[in-house]
Amino acid sequence: MIDLPDRPRAASRLAIYGALILATLFFALPAWFALINSLKPLQEIQAGNVLGLPARWTVEPWIAAWSTACTGAPACAGLARYFVHSLMVAIPATVISTLWGCFNGYLLAKWRFRGSDMVLFVLMFGSFVPGVLFVFPLSIIFARLQLAHSLVGLVVVHTLYSLPIALFFRNYFVGFPGDLIKAARIDGAGLWVIFRRIVLPTAKPILVVVAIMQFTSIWNDFQFALVLAPSDQQLVTVGLNNLTNVQEDVAHHNTYMAAALIAGLPPLLIYIAAGKYFVRGLVSGAVKG
Structure with missing residues (x-):
């Protein structure tokens, strides 16, 4: 008997694959557009070659974006110092928010205490509150605590704002064997x-997932950096905004494209280096409990 191909399954x-390819192109085209234009001389872009490959390849826009993007305006200095x-x-x-979230998630999953359900509800509610609501009260509180306009204050802000990540760890630890904890208590x-020697070593997959998400979120933050960072220690997102909004006689689009790619490199490199661990953590967390 001859086996006929399963046409419905092949069509599906x-x-x-067609949908995945379209989605990949949708997200990759802007990056490709920025890359090819960041490697062109400005005159070539002004001449109308925006979508094509460079006729003359150059890395001068990348050097300018990194060191000194424009002249005559201190706000548009290169991204090196912002990095x-x-x-x-x-x-x-x-590091602090991920480890703290891991510990809190472990407590919520395996240690029952008075008010634990309320804490869980508050964390769930907090994960849906936009960060812009915290900017004004935090600026007042941090001014009184002498933490306003300091990098230390920004670290504290991101640590506090990241409290809801404990829910990721809580869902992960729900499936953790309770007998191991009981045996450790008996000993x-x-x-x-128990957390440091038993629980934490088994949480590596979810730690990688949350750490990558946290680093990406903190690195891309703009609102807290704009309001709470010192004027002489601005972060890369504010530096990129200053660069692209500075008033110049001629807009250096190739330099702007290079600066945008430079600003996005650290999260991208982390995803490339730890991508397989990220996928493992997502899959591991999905089958817990």
């Missing part, structure tokens, strides 16, 4: 020892 698979400030905020805020281990 073709439709899925350092963003790293000084994003790295500690990501005399306390809350912190």
